[in-house]
Amino acid sequence: MAEYLVYLVEDEENLSEVLKAYLEKEGWTVKVFNDGDAARDAIMDKPHLWILDIMLPGTDGYQLLKAVKEETDTPVIFISARDQDLDRVLGLEMGSDDYLAKPFLPQELIIRAKKLLNRVYGVSTQEQKKIELNQYTIDPVGRTVVDEEAEGEQLVDLTTKEMDLILLLTGEVGKAFSREKIIEHVWGENYFGSERAVDDVVRRVRKKMPRVHLETLYGYGYRILSS
Numbered sequence: 206m207a208e209y210l211v212y213l214v215e216d217e218e219n220l221s222e223v224l225k226a227y228l229e230k231e232g233w234t235v236k237v238f239n240d241g242d243a244a245r246d247a248i249m250d251k252p253h254l255w256i257l258d259i260m261l262p263g264t265d266g267y268q269l270l271k272a273v274k275e276e277t278d279t280p281v282i283f284i285s286a287r288d289q290d291l292d293r294v295l296g297l298e299m300g301s302d303d304y305l306a307k308p309f310l311p312q313e314l315i316i317r318a319k320k321l322l323n324r325v326y327g328v329s330t331q332e333q334k335k336i337e338l339n340q341y342t343i344d345p346v347g348r349t350v351v352d353e354e355a356e357g358e359q360l361v362d363l364t365t366k367e368m369d370l371i372l373l374l375t376g377e378v379g380k381a382f383s384r385e386k387i388i389e390h391v392w393g394e395n396y397f398g399s400e401r402a403v404d405d406v407v408r409r410v411r412k413k414m415p416r417v418h419l420e421t422l423y424g425y426g427y428r429i430l431s432s
Contacts, residue, residue, distance in 0.1 A: 208233065209233045209234070210233070210250075210252040210253050211236070211254045212236050212238065212250070212254070213225060213228065213238070214238045214239075214255065214261060214269065215238075215258045216240060216262055217258075221237045221239065224256070224311055227312070227315055231319070239262075240261055240262040241261040241264030241268065242264050244257075244261075244269055245268075248272055248273055248276050248277065249277070251277050252279060253279070253322060253325075253326065254280055254318060254321065255279055255280070255281045256281075257269055257270060257283055258285065266283065266285070278364050278368075280302040280303075280321050280365065282302065282303045282304070282305060282317060282318060283304045284307060285304075285306060285307060286307035302392075320393070321393065324369070324393065325369070326348070338375060339417055339418070340354045341361070341417065343375055345372055345376075348372075349361075350371065352414075354416075361413050361414060362413070363410070366392070367410050369390060369391040370387065370407070370410060371410060373390050374427065374428065378430065378431050379428060379429075380428055381422050381425065383425055384400045384427075388402070407421075417429060418431075
């Protein structure tokens with residue numbers, strides 16, 4: 206069982222106690238914040254997952270989400286009892302990785318959290334092997350990419366979604382992935398937005414890892430070639 210650190214930001218104390226109990230049953234360490242200001246001060250603790258309510262005293266969920274994403278690549282689940290469609294769209298546009306509308310069953314949050322944590326951190330035995338590609342060393346477990354040609358073997362600074370894309374495409378070099386498949390893997394099944402987001406991430410990866418042959422399959426998607 207993976208040990209994760211989860212930060213839960215929820216001002217309804219009864220709800221936060223229930224959710225904390227369910228999250229801890231999974232073997233995760235959970236810290237609860239009842240206001241946005243206290244949570245904001247803890248951003249650089251870099252937990253494995255944030256679960257944020259939108260309506261909070263002090264710093265609200267939108268402001269907190271923006272601050273988290275500006276400082277870290279930690280995945281975020283947004284929860285709200287307000288206008289579901291509006292909050293969902295705004296939250297996803299601002300970088301949240303999933304969204305739950307109140308009321309919801311605690312088990313649903315656990316399922317969403319597990320899926321997100323596994324997508325971001327979980328790797329199979331096969332995927333745990335380091336990948337050597339065009340003088341880059343890709344470590345799926347540590348989620349790092351080292352540029353072996355750079356002086357001092359520098360780390361390549363990738364965002365969560367850039368790393369997810371690299372791990373997907375290098376996991377099966379030469380295999381073509383559709384934009385739909387990339388979105389499902391990198392953004393999740395609940396993504397609401399344009400497929401252009403894939404092209405944006407690909408463009409950033411190409412700039413940061415110029416020796417990787419990331420091929421465009423027009424009208425379909427992308428693949429990485431071995432040379």
